[in-house]
Amino acid sequence: MTFQYGIPLCALYCIFIHKLETTECVTINSTEYIYPNTCNTITCNYESYIDERTTTYEVIANGNKIFSNNIVQKLSSNLCTLGGKQHCTDIGICWCNPNGLSTHICYNHTSGGEGQLTLRCESRKEPVEALANIAAIPSNVHPNNMTYSVNEGDRFGPLICNASCGPPCTFRWVGPVSVINSSELVINNATRIENGTHECEATNAMGTSKGQIVLIINYGPDQVILSTNETSYTVNEDSDVPNITCTADCQPECTLMWITYTDQVISNEILSLKNIQRTQTGIYYCNASNLVGNMVSNDVTISVRCTYAYQCVIIDYKQQEFKTESQITTDNFTED
Numbered sequence: 001m002t003f004q005y006g007i008p009l010c011a012l013y014c015i016f017i018h019k020l021e022t023t024e025c026v027t028i029n030s031t032e033y034i035y036p037n038t039c040n041t042i043t044c045n046y047e048s049y050i051d052e053r054t055t056t057y058e059v060i061a062n063g064n065k066i067f068s069n070n071i072v073q074k075l076s077s078n079l080c081t082l083g084g085k086q087h088c089t090d091i092g093i094c095w096c097n098p099n100g101l102s103t104h105i106c107y108n109h110t111s112g113g114e115g116q117l118t119l120r121c122e123s124r125k126e127p128v129e130a131l132a133n134i135a136a137i138p139s140n141v142h143p144n145n146m147t148y149s150v151n152e153g154d155r156f157g158p159l160i161c162n163a164s165c166g167p168p169c170t171f172r173w174v175g176p177v178s179v180i181n182s183s184e185l186v187i188n189n190a191t192r193i194e195n196g197t198h199e200c201e202a203t204n205a206m207g208t209s210k211g212q213i214v215l216i217i218n219y220g221p222d223q224v225i226l227s228t229n230e231t232s233y234t235v236n237e238d239s240d241v242p243n244i245t246c247t248a249d250c251q252p253e254c255t256l257m258w259i260t261y262t263d264q265v266i267s268n269e270i271l272s273l274k275n276i277q278r279t280q281t282g283i284y285y286c287n288a289s290n291l292v293g294n295m296v297s298n299d300v301t302i303s304v305r306c307t308y309a310y311q312c313v314i315i316d317y318k319q320q321e322f323k324t325e326s327q328i329t330t331d332n333f334t335e336d
Contacts, residue, residue, distance in 0.1 A: 044121035144211030157186035161200035220293025246286035
């Protein structure tokens with residue numbers, strides 16, 4: 001009869017002894033987990049008193065015997081030996097109860113087996129078994145190497161971290177700016193400072209294993225920055241306007257474009273007006289947009305001073321003022 005997952009693990013076998021016509025019940029117990037490289041005590045209990053008893057202890061892994069030893073107890077001589085040779089009191093890895101109702105052996109697991117071991121003790125030719133798990137560092141931490149995204153201001157989670165643990169694990173999430181002592185990662189109001197790697201740590205008595213995710217916080221532009229502080233240019237026709245570049249901080253990256261007030265898209269992030277003509281007079285602005293939002297820059301006003309006096313008309317869109325030739329002074333144009 002085998003029992004699993006109890007603390008301590010215990011198995012019971014009742015042996016009918018024909019000669020004495022009595023029944024002896026034998027039990028085996030140990031801790032739920034066998035810890036490598038340490039003394040794990042396995043106990044065999046007996047219901048009846050026998051003056052001389054030999055108990056065989058075995059550990060079996062994957063069908064293979066990886067440990068075997070005998071404890072011989074003779075109550076009338078007050079003897080408790082390992083294999084009938086070494087006194088247990090001298091070597092410290094075996095013990096006998098003076099009342100003859102139990103013996104104990106120290107099992108040091110160094111290798112062999114995976115997951116579970118079969119513990120066996122045999123007295124009077126009848127074995128009794130129990131299963132015990134090999135204690136191990138946490139494994140299979142999940143999620144791992146995953147990427148998630150959430151918009152700034154929204155709620156993320158719960159994202160549950162789990163692992164294969166024996167003994168049981170405690171969990172915590174370690175992020176760029178915070179530590180959450182829980183298996184659940186929850187961010188109620190996502191901010192861009194939480195963008196980056198978040199690690200789940202699974203810890204038990206054997207050690208710590210980690211899994212990690214990348215959390216991307218999506219956000220729209222807060223402002224559109226121009227490469228110059230100038231917002232108004234007056235230039236001669238056929239000349240060049242200095243290039244103006246616009247930028248914006250966005251996640252994902254923004255699409256940038258220069259637009260006129262007539263909604264004509266004229267370029268990407270660089271406003272480049274070369275050999276300018278009077279028809280290009282007007283107000284320009286840069287629009288930055290992504291899947292989260294959009295924003296526009298300050299206006300940039302371009303006024304064109306024409307070359308020939310009889311043709312010269314300056315159109316100032318900012319003031320919505322149209323100047324005719326008769327209103328233009330001589331310093332506003334150059335005669336051929």
